[in-house]
Amino acid sequence: MQSSGLYELLENIYASNTIEHMMSGKSVSRTVRGHSIIDCALYIMLLSKMIDVSLLGIEGRTDENVNEVNAEDKEVIGTSSTEQNKSSLKAKFESALQTFLEILHNKTSFENIQNHENVEEIYQSIKNEFERLSKYPTAKLWIQYMDIIKILKLFIKAERTGDWFLHLHAVHEMLPFFAATGHNLYLKSAYCYLQQMQTLETEYPDMYSKFCEGYHVVRRSNRYWAGISTDLAIEQTLMRSVKTSGGMTRGKGMTEVQRAKWLLSMPACSGINSAMQTVENLQYTTSEQHKESTRERQQRCIDYSFVST
Incomplete structure (x- = not known):
């Protein structure tokens, strides 16, 4: 991602010296948070074009550079959907959003959004848009970046929730990126690790059953994301x-x-x-609410996402 503008995007959120530590892998928490915010901003830009919703804050910068955008760039920025398809997709988004808000307020179960008829259609529309944009080098670069962040989130989820199969899937998805970025030692170690874990069920069935129950991670509390x-x-x-x-x-x-x-x-x-x-009556405890779930932290993420766009 060198010379891609990623460094400049992170400068909207963090100081320059902080970004140096983030890029070198010394500040893991900030790195995960920064990449997650940029990933969210990219999805916001993509979906806003798909459903034809303008983003407040980027319209001015877009108007200033409109004369510098050539015909090919306009084709990349635009969507191939008709106005009717955009309206239909927007209605599906609103319906799915309403179901999601009901889940947040405990008015319905999570299974309802999984079985929601519009969710699969929305997912397929986003997938089709990714395939269309992948024809262009710049768009393909950022789509690959979003794929990397997706794998990162899957791995974090697997570790936090103790999902053994998701853990193996995330490590398997990392292999091509280890090879492409020249991390040969990571590639070799991860490949050997996956080979050994595939034989775990036959060679060590007791350990395999424990790992399937989530015991491949350590829990210091009984919380779901711990x-x-x-x-x-x-x-x-x-x-x-x-x-x-x-x-x-x-x-x-x-x-x-x-x-x-x-x-x-x-x-x-x-x-x-x-x-x-x-x-001294000191002890390490956990709060009832994760700090990432607080209203202030969520609002900060929203603000940073729109700044990045």
Whole structure:
């Protein structure tokens, strides 16, 4: 995505120095959030063209550059649907949205939107639009970007919900992108991992049944979206309790004696850390509502999505 404008899009949300950390993989949470907002903005632009709804805030910038848009670009931006098809699709969106709002207010069940007659037609319309736009290089680039973000969201969902089959599906979908971006070690490891997991049912049936029940992730609470990977669980528990200022790599050295002292003192440090938390009446708890579900965070995402468009 170099020279694609992705960096400039993120500058509408984050500072330049922050983006450098995001692009290098050092700020994972901000990276996931930033890419999710851009993905949402791209879908907003696509759907607004499909149902012929203008976006407030981009009309001015579009009018300024209208003379610079050539005939081919106009064909890319426009849709092949007739006015009648646009009106019909817009009505289907409104009907599906009404059902979705009823779910948010607990007036109906989630199964209703899955069985909604208009949802499949809307999905097929979006899929057809993607196929039409894929004929153009720039549009195809951003569609591939949206596919990558979709895989990322599937993987996060699989880890958070403990869905074993979705986890394997997401890893499988990552393989072509690992190869295309030159991450050969990730590609090799993921490929070997999938091969081993495919034989898990026959070689280790007990473990396979546990994984199918969601035990391939660790849960520190009984909430639906509370699953985390095992390495992350270690970071949040053991490594957090033994964390020291500077660690081994900043000033303390890496000699054999220092490594042995650090490793052998880890159990004692963990016990002392837990005892001090008990004395100070401190504990790690989770709130009733995820911070991403708060009204302020949702409104901020909406504002950033329209800024990105």
